[in-house]
Amino acid sequence: MGFDHLRATYFEESGELLESAYAQLSALAEDRADGDTMHALFRAIHSIKGGGGAFGFTRLVGLAHVMETLLDRLRDGALEGTPERMALLLKATDALADLLAAEQRDEAMPAGFEDGLIAALAAVVEAPGAAAPTMAAPAAPAAPAAAAVPEGTGWRIEFRPHAALFRHANEPLLLIRALRALGPLTVSAALDRLPGLEALEPEDAYLAWTLVLAAPLPRAAVEEIFEFVVDDCDLSIDPLVPAVVQDDAPVMAAAAVAAPAGARPEPTAAQSVRVDVAKVDRLVNLVGELVINQAMLLQLGSTVPPEVCPGLVAGLETLSQHLRELQEGVMAIRTQPVKSVFSRMPRLVRELAAQLGKDVRLVVTGEATEIDKTVVEQLADPLTHLLRNALDHGLETPEAREAAGKPRQGTVHLSAEQRGGRILIELSDDGRGIDRARVLARAKERGIVAPDAVLSDGEIDELIFMPGFSTAAAVSSVSGRGVGMDVVRRNIQSLGGRIAVESRFGEGSRFVLSLPLTLAVMDGLVVSVGREAYILPIAAIVESLRPRPQDIDEVVGRGQVLSIRGAYIPLLPLHRAFGVADAVLDPSRGIVVIVETDNAGRVGLLVDDLVGQQQVVVKSMEANYGTIAGIGGATILGNGRVALILDVAGLATLPQAGASARHATAAAVALH
Amino acid sequence: MAKRVMTVDDSRTMREMVSFTLRKAGFEVSEAEDGQKALSALQAKPVDVVITDLNMPVMDGVALIRALRADPKCRSLPILMLTTESDSGKKLEGKNAGATGWLVKPFDPEKLVDVVKRVAG
Structure with missing residues (x-):
């Protein structure tokens, strides 16, 4: 542990304190405040200031100091918490968050960034009617002892x-x-x-x-x-003027300090411990090993006749059950509430709404839902993007809403809940919904679907996730810098999740993100190719089918394509990608698993057969083999064999993959 | 044997800074995030010095000092307050409640070690 560690702790804690501050501020704004609300708010700002001082973050301390002064006067009732004052505090909290973030990046906000706020806060505190401020200025770094000049001889x-x-x-x-x-x-x-x-x-x-x-x-x-x-x-x-040394006086001292009471039972007070994530990961890995071991034992156990070892099956069953509990328990250590990312959204909505001239209410529920720490951290970007989209494209202006017979204020609902082994995060708005006619027209114009394609509503909605769909027309200063929904989908998929949209034109849209509780264990589909077994992440699979011979076309120099409901997708025979012998070569005699890739749209993977779906423990291979295109990791199957987990996005970029979906479509369209 | 110090603060950063500084100086340090938790932890395992923040939820520093001084076992337990300039009123309250001394946040690590050594012996 060193200074960097302390700094990290400070920023981590300040993040939590800011969350708390925002929560208290919204409680105050919504009249949900109780006696402790103001105290908690004061403490949050106070603690940020206290730690900030220790690190020499003077600007942040300066702002926190005036905030604290105002909060102190509000707390003791010397000033009244008018909406204007609360709004000012909210702005100041935003600025404090910015100053913190800048310090964390070792940068500085523009000079004078916080001066206006400090002046406004000071004006409130010093306004007539308020008692004169009594607080001292923030502590200056301790001045060196004034007179360091020795005096006399003692x-x-x-x-x-x-x-x-x-x-x-x-x-x-x-x-x-x-x-x-x-x-x-x-x-x-x-x-x-x-x-x-x-x-x-x-x-x-x-x-x-x-x-x-x-x-x-x-x-x-x-x-x-x-x-x-x-x-x-x-x-x-x-x-001491003349050095007087008296050594004849009785030398005495007071009684010794009472010895601390003797040994007592060990402490029981600790209610939480802070553990290095690496240690937890080690545990997760070990449990993963156990799961694999147990699968092997189960398989072995099934080969032993019951009369040879009567208790074996029951014992193995119990082992499985305990192991499942152990696994859940260990995974739970890594989880944290989605609150840490949800709590950033109200500010985003406030700022965007102001910028866009829209009146928006954000309703957040299920903040306490817990999910793997890594997932929480990586949720911020996709959620921010979805929220920007909802405000920019989804919700109408107050005037337009009124004209459409809706309340002037639009509502965005952000929620999280656990369902089975997954976490569902929903973002819905009551805006205008997806204009399917426009989406389809644009997709045709951009060559994402064939000009004569007939698509269901669901399929049209899906088009917004296609790479290249975001157009200049859809890009605005708020929601687009060329980053489209395809990136959101890619982010979610890289977390082993899925994203789906439902929309009613004129009534609003609903995005549902389904995420795994943890990244260490994954739902996989085991497929066979020759004598090899591979795992495909379930999250990436769209559908699987056995194509008819007439659905397969050969595009010269580009490999095979599969025609499905008017669209063409490239076929990637896995046996060719991995050089497997004895595999099924004819697509119409094997199975095509259609997967969604973020970089090349849909790709059909040709495999021999589907073996089954199972949870697999993901083992990283990067440490030993570096990054291998197309391989996301490995796992050990119940029979003890190692199976590679495929990374579909990487697969699609392999040279053997041939054309991307767009190329395939274009080439196939030209062919017919 | 290493002297034991407990740091009581609702700010994890502060607790860790105090712990870090004192551990480096050879003290054994435990942490509590409010007065209530400090009291129950001290019941289970006494320490040689308590360093407490004043502004805390559940039970603040002044209340903690009072509670400790009311316990015959803790009457001569050195208690240091870790205060900010803006806590001057509370600091006086804490002193009247029986605090041994005080340090101002942000603290100078050397000074912290000196003071703890001085009051812990």
């Missing part, structure tokens, strides 16, 4: 503790020791006030000391030792 200290000194758990012995660490020290105790035993009050103070420190130190160094006790004692510190 110090003579008269020190008489009061009883209060002991009540504060200060201890003269320790102060004397601290002085002795500064230089040669002569200690004499004055016992004149010590009463007889019968009159002695155990909690009173009777001793006084004369301390002679024979070291030419600045006064501040001596005063520092007594900094906590000056109010609880009589103290005089005088320069």
